[in-house]
Amino acid sequence: MRMSLGFGACLLVTAGTVCAADGDLVGGTRTVTGSEPIVWQYDGDHGPSHWGEIAPTTASCEKGTHQSPINIRTTPHHQSHDGLLVHYGAAPGHVVTSHHTIEVDFQSGESLEVFGRTYALKEFHFHEPSEHQLNGRTYPMEAHLVHRDETGHLVVLAVLMDLGNESASLSAVWDRIPSGKQGEVRDLLINPQDLLPKDLHHYAYDGSLTTPPCTEGVHWIVLKEPISITASHIERFVSLIGHNARPVQSLNEREIDEE
């Protein structure tokens, strides 16, 4: 079951992207929820174990029971038939660097279909190391492709990334990463399908944003097959962003579906 995210005009709240009460999106560490600026990081006094104390709007980070990421055991799960389809083609994206991630934004109508509903691709971004685990294994990186429907429901397609050969599509993104710090935007023509493995078999569960305000009601689809990334791409990402993975959260009563 999916429920409304309940953050009104907010389009996206992902690593490095911030949702203000008035719907403004602001990149960077200082974020706004309601009227109070908030600061969050991946370590220290503003690290993940303190996210729930940052502001009333981030209480879910501590008190939520359907949080992400999680460790997924690969023992057999309930078989779902969610009809996952991606409708991606070559599209213009804007490459943005923030304090928290590298992100490629889209407004092109690329979309994903699941349970017969269509969700528009808003952006994809990266985490180092991976946020989700398979059988307790953390992967070198993870990509999140964030989709939203007209009513605000979010579906995130997560792609684990393992060390391997250079990928032309990732190279295209990395080549466009602004050399300076945050705020720069550079255009890129990319087919998001090129970031996906051939096999779209996946795990699925209902979770949350993995960054403050950790809002629940996000449907996660975690592909089983990883894609490849080179050590030099990972090094470049870490030199710009640092480590940006939230620790795994309790599964609690949730069930994981599999297809």
Ligand SMILES: [Zn+2]
């Ligand atoms: Zn993410």
